[in-house]
Amino acid sequence: MIDAMPPIDVDARVIANVRLGHGYSVLALEAPAVGEQTAPGQFVMIKATPGTDPLLRRPFSVFEVLRDASGAVTAISILNKIAGRSTRLLYDLEPGDRVQCLGPLGRSFTVVGAPQQAWMVAGGVGLAPFATLAEALARAGTPATLFYGARTGGELFYLDYFERLGVTLALATEDGSRGARGRVTTPLEAALARLGGPGMAMVQACGPEPMLEAVARLAARHGQPSEVSVERTMGCGLGGCYSCVVPVKQGAEPPHFVRSCIAGPVFDGAGLVWD
Amino acid sequence: MIDAMPPIDVDARVIANVRLGHGYSVLALEAPAVGEQTAPGQFVMIKATPGTDPLLRRPFSVFEVLRDASGAVTAISILNKIAGRSTRLLYDLEPGDRVQCLGPLGRSFTVVGAPQQAWMVAGGVGLAPFATLAEALARAGTPATLFYGARTGGELFYLDYFERLGVTLALATEDGSRGARGRVTTPLEAALARLGGPGMAMVQACGPEPMLEAVARLAARHGQPSEVSVERTMGCGLGGCYSCVVPVKQGAEPPHFVRSCIAGPVFDGAGLVWD
């Protein structure tokens, strides 16, 4: 599904920047016009500082769309994890600072409806697109499960947020400190095996690419559709630079490089070619 | 006079940044080790932000050396005037921010003693080196006068500071809103004419180069020694790059380019060659 509205660029004031630990923070940006248009899984391109070093914006999923008591959109937030220079700069921002925020961009997740279930599969910071998806699913009354994996229990965030929305949680940690020990694909595979029949669950994943590949294969093997949100280095986010391509199947022909910023970041899991 | 101690580089916390208006601010930096060593007229090289844009440090006179009740040095301040990117970044700093501060650097003003008088001549932000010089003169019991010119009365700062030190003030503004109308050289010339004889006053100037030239010529014409602090673009502040040169007389030979960061910024006014 494509968002119809043109993206806008907001000189957004930082409203809050809550450090969650483990290099994660939730950065709230005063960009209501972006939030109003955002569909689950869409992203924004953010420039943390003016000047030319760092030069390029960085892509971030819209995490929350924040509303006031009246329900009017006041801001968006991103779930930021320190990976390098810009994410470090974002982590260090304080209320009152400003960033450039361009969006919403890209294709969003499908919001399926009952009786089909929505199974969200998140690895680490891949949780980001699912907060808004869970809200949309709740509004649609679609039964939803979140399979959520991290290195350790301390890196599992916003669990209450999803519980409040009636989302069933299936957790996994590599150190076994919370939920099943191992990868998130472990509980996912078990659940898929228990599932009645094909097409009963739409499996929607975001996280490291090896995880996306595993999830897509598992879903296919169990006859379930899947959507995966890929993370490729993005120079522009608008289709201008061809930096963000992923190989996509096209029938008999050899796979074809497709720009994930406009054809994605959300793709049909069955359509992607994995290494 | 050369400061004997090697310069040090301090990752200095911003203690305060008082905006004075007209693009001026007084930025207090927690760099006591620099302050303890600073002689009047010396400067520091400051990098306002990490990263490579802007790349180079910028030179600033040490304005105040700040002390606690016990008299121990706690910080230095600079009188910052917005001229471009780095001075803008410094103007926008808030307490808690950090800057790299290297110093003290360069040759300082001579602290003359009675019966000789010290005549300080400041144009605009050229006031900066005279706060510490006035203190040193007060300690030495040297009669001191500050000739201080600016575009308008609102740009004459820290007058009470100098009065408290017993400095006689002779002000000039181009719009006549405060003190004599016109350039600071107007009251200076009048005073030089009234002065008893040669050598009675050491004229010490800092400000735009045309002013420095005028002051040096006036002092010479009236048989008074002068010292001027020049402002040239500085890449390093330590004698490494040869960017900051000024032409200096050397007897019969043609004038010679001298590095103002180590041979200056304070020079004998009679020794410089003016355009």
Next chain:
Amino acid sequence: MDLSVRIGTLELPTPLIAASGCFGYGLEYDEVVDLASLGGVAVKGLFLAEREGHPPERIVETPSGMLNAIGLQGIGVHRFVREKLPALRARGARTIVNICGSTLDEYVEVAKVLTDADGVSALELNISCPNIKEGGIQFGCSLTGTHDVTSAVRKATHLPVIPKLTPNVTDVASFARAAEDAGADAVSLVNTFLAMAIDVETRRPKLSNVLGGLSGPAIRPIAVRMVWECRQAVKIPVIGMGGIMDARDALEFILAGATAVQIGTANFVDPFVWGKIRDGLVAYLDRHGIARIADLVGALDTTPRKAVHA
């Protein structure tokens, strides 16, 4: 305030042109920019056939710049004419097609297809892509090669022909001269600087192609110098580019001798940069009481200042 400039027979409403490879096929930006309001749109480099380009990583950021090794992924000239050109024409864009070739004949073939098509304003000859062996760089780094491609395409089309020069040469002005002698209507420069970046932790190149092209503000001072050299070497218009981020940067190129400028990397950083630069140019003309931006082309004053001393 008159921002219009002429490139040969081509009349542009503003000197601001989208740089090839930094603006897709133009239509990607339909939502954020009025394509007709730009001086022109240089589309992604096209060969005769479709190309997949290099595998990721295709770009990496460097200090005040970026490296790219896209490898000229593209839909080929035939699909371009069928699928993109009509829409570009409909929007009133002045479309400059950046053409590539593995052989001299391919350049000519591509040029012919575009000449027969409707809605192409000019041909920019990409003889300077540093990222693929057969990307024409073998032409762009030799004077005869530059001359031969230019005159061959010149003979094949009535459209304005604009060879795009590589900065990876000792004397770029001689290449501008070779292009002019071969009948070019203008030259554009600079393409990217051949460069590389290494991930020291993995000890591998950051780009799958090992080498990439450096663009962005980092290269601007070199690009301005090269435009200035070309301005003095040829009579035909020079189109300047390399790290233009704002109106001040654009004016640097114009004063150095660029009749028009192209903007690439800046469009990634801010797709709304076009209006900002346009407004900045108008404000500058206003502030300096200049009626036509064309009067600023090459207006750099290099007469020595009063000597500091004898």
Next chain:
Amino acid sequence: MDLSVRIGTLELPTPLIAASGCFGYGLEYDEVVDLASLGGVAVKGLFLAEREGHPPERIVETPSGMLNAIGLQGIGVHRFVREKLPALRARGARTIVNICGSTLDEYVEVAKVLTDADGVSALELNISCPNIKEGGIQFGCSLTGTHDVTSAVRKATHLPVIPKLTPNVTDVASFARAAEDAGADAVSLVNTFLAMAIDVETRRPKLSNVLGGLSGPAIRPIAVRMVWECRQAVKIPVIGMGGIMDARDALEFILAGATAVQIGTANFVDPFVWGKIRDGLVAYLDRHGIARIADLVGALDTTPRKAVHA
């Protein structure tokens, strides 16, 4: 952890050398750096006679870089030997003298004076200064010129001879080859990129010399590429430089093939950078379990990654 490297007969305790023109005559930094702890000190370029250099403005900042047109102000080789060399020797500095000439004979003359002097570790031939007409660039931009200066100086001295190459050429590797053929013990690169900056408000160049040389992080990706190209072209050691700000940057050059590196602009930004980079190199060797930094020279792995798809 062994940081030592060899440049021909020269044994350096670390690969970190102060770049010429960015460290005065070394003694300016006596207070902030232990000169003996550096791999070497390349002093400001010297002609036979004293030179006044260009009038200000001599430098201007650009995005992640700076332009300089100092014009090789200097005290001349005779005063250098009298006034600076003894103190450098006393401090145990490994002094690399960057020599300039307006003619081939002048290079030879300067080389002889330094060969007879006591305390010179090597001669770096500055055939690449972009800022003065007679600064040897006419040698540095021609293969025969590079060969001739190198072999002439080679014959005149037993000291290691290190031609310093300009990046303002089409094929820098061929210049490295010419230097090697002429008997150079090593090559160093890059010198600065010819560039310019314009003050658009006054419409004048920002530098009195109009043109200047670009240095700093902006040029690093191009410089790393050139070092990599030279590494593959010659057997003699390559000394790399261009925008090194930290240990990571230094390692990029070393992995690309630099046996030693020079640091210029970074020393302006932070005169205490030397200890920081040294510590960073040690930490890297430690982290990767490598005993000798020499083992990393040219260790870049360019074997293609697993293809993204067939």
